[in-house]
Amino acid sequence: MMGNHFSLILLPTLKCNAECDYCFENKTNDCLSLEKLAVVIHKVLDHMEQNAIQSLTIHWQGGEVMTLPPTWFERAHELMQEAAQAWGKTINHCIQSNLIGYSPKWNKVLGEMFGNSVGSSLDFPNLHRRVRGCNVPDYNILWAQKVREAREAGIEVQVISIPNRKTLKIGAERFYHYFVEELQITDFQVNTPFPGGAANEAKNTLSLETKLLCQFFNELADIWMSRGYPEGVRIGPFDVLLDYFSNGTACLPCIWQKNCATEFVCIDARGYVSQCDCWVTSYPEYWFGNILECHSFSDLLRNSVVRQRFQARPGRLMQRESCIDCDYLALCHGGCPIRAYTVSSNLMAKDPYCQLYQALFRHMEKWAAHLSGLRSIQ
Amino acid sequence: MNFVTYNVPAALAETYRGRKLVVRFHDSAELQQVLLALHPDDLLYLQLLLPTTTSADLPQWGEGVPIDIVMSSPEAEFPQLYRFAELLERHPVRVSIPVVPGFSKAVKLAVALNLTVKLEVDQPKPALVEEMMQVLEYYLHHSTVTQPIDFFHNTLLAFYHKDPVTLWMIQEEDPVYFRYVTEQGEETVARRLAGTALQGECGVDEKFSQEIRAEDQECCHCEFREHCAGYFKWPRQEYSCGGVKTLFRTLQHAAGELRQDLGMYLRADLEQRP
Numbered sequence: 001m002m003g004n005h006f007s008l009i010l011l012p013t014l015k016c017n018a019e020c021d022y023c024f025e026n027k028t029n030d031c032l033s034l035e036k037l038a039v040v041i042h043k044v045l046d047h048m049e050q051n052a053i054q055s056l057t058i059h060w061q062g063g064e065v066m067t068l069p070p071t072w073f074e075r076a077h078e079l080m081q082e083a084a085q086a087w088g089k090t091i092n093h094c095i096q097s098n099l100i101g102y103s104p105k106w107n108k109v110l111g112e113m114f115g116n117s118v119g120s121s122l123d124f125p126n127l128h129r130r131v132r133g134c135n136v137p138d139y140n141i142l143w144a145q146k147v148r149e150a151r152e153a154g155i156e157v158q159v160i161s162i163p164n165r166k167t168l169k170i171g172a173e174r175f176y177h178y179f180v181e182e183l184q185i186t187d188f189q190v191n192t193p194f195p196g197g198a199a200n201e202a203k204n205t206l207s208l209e210t211k212l213l214c215q216f217f218n219e220l221a222d223i224w225m226s227r228g229y230p231e232g233v234r235i236g237p238f239d240v241l242l243d244y245f246s247n248g249t250a251c252l253p254c255i256w257q258k259n260c261a262t263e264f265v266c267i268d269a270r271g272y273v274s275q276c277d278c279w280v281t282s283y284p285e286y287w288f289g290n291i292l293e294c295h296s297f298s299d300l301l302r303n304s305v306v307r308q309r310f311q312a313r314p315g316r317l318m319q320r321e322s323c324i325d326c327d328y329l330a331l332c333h334g335g336c337p338i339r340a341y342t343v344s345s346n347l348m349a350k351d352p353y354c355q356l357y358q359a360l361f362r363h364m365e366k367w368a369a370h371l372s373g374l375r376s377i378q
Numbered sequence: 379m380n381f382v383t384y385n386v387p388a389a390l391a392e393t394y395r396g397r398k399l400v401v402r403f404h405d406s407a408e409l410q411q412v413l414l415a416l417h418p419d420d421l422l423y424l425q426l427l428l429p430t431t432t433s434a435d436l437p438q439w440g441e442g443v444p445i446d447i448v449m450s451s452p453e454a455e456f457p458q459l460y461r462f463a464e465l466l467e468r469h470p471v472r473v474s475i476p477v478v479p480g481f482s483k484a485v486k487l488a489v490a491l492n493l494t495v496k497l498e499v500d501q502p503k504p505a506l507v508e509e510m511m512q513v514l515e516y517y518l519h520h521s522t523v524t525q526p527i528d529f530f531h532n533t534l535l536a537f538y539h540k541d542p543v544t545l546w547m548i549q550e551e552d553p554v555y556f557r558y559v560t561e562q563g564e565e566t567v568a569r570r571l572a573g574t575a576l577q578g579e580c581g582v583d584e585k586f587s588q589e590i591r592a593e594d595q596e597c598c599h600c601e602f603r604e605h606c607a608g609y610f611k612w613p614r615q616e617y618s619c620g621g622v623k624t625l626f627r628t629l630q631h632a633a634g635e636l637r638q639d640l641g642m643y644l645r646a647d648l649e650q651r652p
Contacts, residue, residue, distance in 0.1 A: 004467060051438070052438045245521060248524045249524075258460065258463060258490075258491055259460055259463075262464055311460075311461075314457075314460050315457030315458065315459075315460045315461075316457065318456065318457050318483075318487060319457055324456075324483050324486060324487065327520070327522070328522065329486060329487070329490040329522070330489065330490035330491075330492075330522035330523075330524075331522065333490070365521055
């Protein structure tokens with residue numbers, strides 16, 4: 001956000017073709033028109049100009065982005081390019097999709113706008129993801145088929161996966177085998193679940209026993225280090241932690257940024273601005289404002305009392321929680337605000353996965369030391 | 379050529395125009411008024427004095443000019459470092475932290491935010507030496523520390539390279555190279571020594587160490603005199619250095635270990651070459 005780069009999570013639609021029980025977004029039928037998109041991008045670029053920011057990365061998410069037609073994105077891309085040129089700025093694009101709506105009609109825009117790369121999501125075993133009107137088991141079959149088609153068209157697919165109770169039961173070996181050896185996914189990230197949005201029965205089951213979760217992550221890391229890492233497979237967050245402990249720098253995920261409130265914001269299809277996709281779709285009391293209604297996006301961000309609370313969060317955690325005494329303070333800074341809020345109803349609490357993170361940091365630190373030892377004797 | 383850098387209050391920056399400067403700002407209004415009149419080439423760095431200045435006050439100015447955040451009450455002020463860390467996108471940023479009880483929290487957070495640290499130390503009591511020792515262990519051995527913490531860092535390098543660099547130089551208080559100008563315009567050695575009169579352009583060895591050698595037996599026999607040069611004997615020469623010597627000893631030992639480890643690595647590397 002500050003400095004020479006601005007990151008924006010943009011939700012051009014809040015519609016979705018899936019009905020996943022554990023989704024943290026409250027879906028609506030709202031879509032961003034191209035006319036309103038032009039207004040949004042003008043105000044974002046004006047904000048960048050006022051703050052001497054040169055480049056912008058837009059993370060396109062939904063709802064489900066592929067419920068919009070590919071022609072909408074083609075026109076959006078043209079609009080963005082024209083605006084970027086007029087303001088002398090650079091805009092890069094990333095896309096996150098469930099790929100259920102993928103067809104070869106998407107290939108042109110995926111190539112030209114997104115560099116033939118798509119982020120997607122899949123769980124194993126799948127307990128919660130379902131296509132609208134279909135059963136849970138059908139989802140993974142349909143998804144795998146779409147991924148095959150996309151790959152045949154030269155599109156790279158990265159995957160985010162959320163473990164559940166059954167994942168912990170089948171264990172890391174089976175999980176790794178499914179993604180890497182069965183689906184041949186070579187770039188994926190394992191995230192942690194949280195009960196965001198309106199409460200339901202499925203969300204009540206998301207909480208996982210910390211000891212089992214630590215064991216799962218550490219075993220998965222060991223499998224990756226012994227089989228995947230030498231073959232160039234990347235699994236997040238193990239890969240970035242290994243980079244960090246080996247080289248001192250790494251591109252850490254948003255949950256471990258020093259302050260996510262200074263790194264990015266999210267705008268939804270109605271123009272509402274908040275910290276990220278969960279906040280903007282499910283917690284109206286945490287909106288910073290509406291970009292379509294404001295005169296200046298810079299003023300909106302600067303004057304938002306809600307955003308000031310997000311900005312103050314890491315500093316408050318250092319005073320109120322045990323984070324300042326943590327060996328891994330440089331890596332975490334108290335973790336993710338949405339995970340804290342959805343579990344404890346308190347924005348100023350530390351991330352409930354603190355113990356998992358510490359176990360993981362310690363584990364990957366040992367692996368980095370081990371690798372370093374191997375290199376020095378080779 | 380004049381090599382002296384003057385640490386001046388913003389109100390006197392105009393008076394010292396054309397010399398190498400450290401300009402210190404006490405409050406936001408001063409910052410807005412004076413900053414745009416300064417030339418980045420004249421500046422060694424800017425000092426923002428807490429608690430009155432905030433990072434939000436700094437205009438889009440002088441990209442690349444180093445900034446030194448000077449804390450006054452680190453245990454209370456350390457959460458503010460999150461806001462100052464945003465300056466890293468456009469400036470090298472250092473935090474000067476006074477060695478007072480609880481200072482180690484500020485050091486830990488500064489380092490975690492990739493800010494370099496300078497400890498502002500005078501004559502620490504045993505409890506503070508203990509806290510400094512914990513910070514030194516953290517600096518030497520903690521895997522997430524990637525930034526220098528001075529005076530530890532440059533003293534370690536001095537031991538490692540066997541360079542006779544003194545604390546006066548590391549702490550930017552050697553009067554041959556640095557002068558501190560008080561709010562009243564009086565030139566002195568350093569903030570901690572405000573009121574100490576300067577006599578010509580004498581160096582530490584000529585002025586301070588002579589007096590110490592003459593008057594203090596502890597310095598005469600001190601194994602670290604080459605690196606300390608009586609730094610801890612000012613302003614009160616009766617200060618007992620037993621505690622701070624443990625810091626020097628630890629740094630000396632670490633430098634020896636580092637030299638030994640690198641030597642072993644280089645020998646192994648050479649032996650493996652065809």
